[in-house]
Amino acid sequence: MQESSHLLGSPWKEHLETAVRAARDAGRIQLEAFDKPHTVDFKGETNLVTEVDRACEEAIFGLLRDAFPSHDFLLEESVTPRTDSPFLWVVDPLDGTTNYTHNYPHFCCSIALQLEGSTVLGVVYDPVRGDLFTTLAGSGAFLNGRRIRTSDEDQLIRCLVATGFPNEIRTARDKNLRKFAKILLLVRSVRRSGSAALDLCYLAAGRLDGYWVLTLCPWDQAAGILMVEEAGGRVTDPDGRPTHLHSKALV
Numbered sequence: 166m167q168e169s170s171h172l173l174g175s176p177w178k179e180h181l182e183t184a185v186r187a188a189r190d191a192g193r194i195q196l197e198a199f200d201k202p203h204t205v206d207f208k209g210e211t212n213l214v215t216e217v218d219r220a221c222e223e224a225i226f227g228l229l230r231d232a233f234p235s236h237d238f239l240l241e242e243s244v245t246p247r248t249d250s251p252f253l254w255v256v257d258p259l260d261g262t263t264n265y266t267h268n269y270p271h272f273c274c275s276i277a278l279q280l281e282g283s284t285v286l287g288v289v290y291d292p293v294r295g296d297l298f299t300t301l302a303g304s305g306a307f308l309n310g311r312r313i314r315t316s317d318e319d320q321l322i323r324c325l326v327a328t329g330f331p332n333e334i335r336t337a338r339d340k341n342l343r344k345f346a347k348i349l350l351l352v353r354s355v356r357r358s359g360s361a362a363l364d365l366c367y368l369a370a371g372r373l374d375g376y377w378v379l380t381l382c383p384w385d386q387a388a389g390i391l392m393v394e395e396a397g398g399r400v401t402d403p404d405g406r407p408t409h410l411h412s413k414a415l416v
Contacts (some may be wrong), residue, residue, distance in 0.1 A: 324353055
């Protein structure tokens with residue numbers, strides 16, 4: 166990782182550097198197995214998990230647990246015992262699994278650290294592009310060591326925005342279809358990438374001007390929300406209220 170000013174003197178330097186190593190390890194696993202046959206299991210009709218998800222999670226968990234044995238973990242694919250530690254690592258080992266299983270090169274690893282319920286650190290790594298997004302609370306957001314900022318565009322018709330749809334869209338109460346159709350006519354264009362963590366990082370970097378989604382899990386969003394906020398953006402629920410780790414809907 167490129168050394169940058171946001172690490173100098175930070176109490177989270179060791180935590181961030183360890184999270185970056187873990188994300189890069191996961192990225193190597195993803196690239197080594199990309200474009201090869203996978204063992205695919207189903208958490209729902211269209212909600213997939215592969216042996217790569219599990220291998221990445223095992224690598225990340227092992228490294229973080231060895232470095233910080235007293236910390237708790239919230240993992241996408243596994244349940245670990247909770248000890249009521251004030252520290253909680255929130256990990257999505259492979260965000261964009263559907264993309265990955267179709268050899269569609271848009272996926273990432275997302276790692277966040279919370280202290281007493283507040284996110285203090287986020288790392289999102291896209292191994293295909295070599296994009297490493299990092300953030301520390303109060304210290305800004307960075308892409309490959311360079312500070313990033315959100316877009317300042319204030320005209321919807323000039324905006325490129327992104328969204329996502331529920332994994333179980335056939336049975337979801339709100340499928341996001343009406344909102345999608347309405348917003349599509351108000352903005353320049355809409356993207357649906359299949360990776361919420363990267364959508365939030367693209368928003369932080371000014372590649373997107375806006376984002377909304379109705380169904381997210383904690384590991385999809387923990388690192389990305391801090392990334393957006395530290396890049397100068399604002400994240401709320403659809404009614405403009407503050408979000409929390411278990412919020413489903415974001416704007």
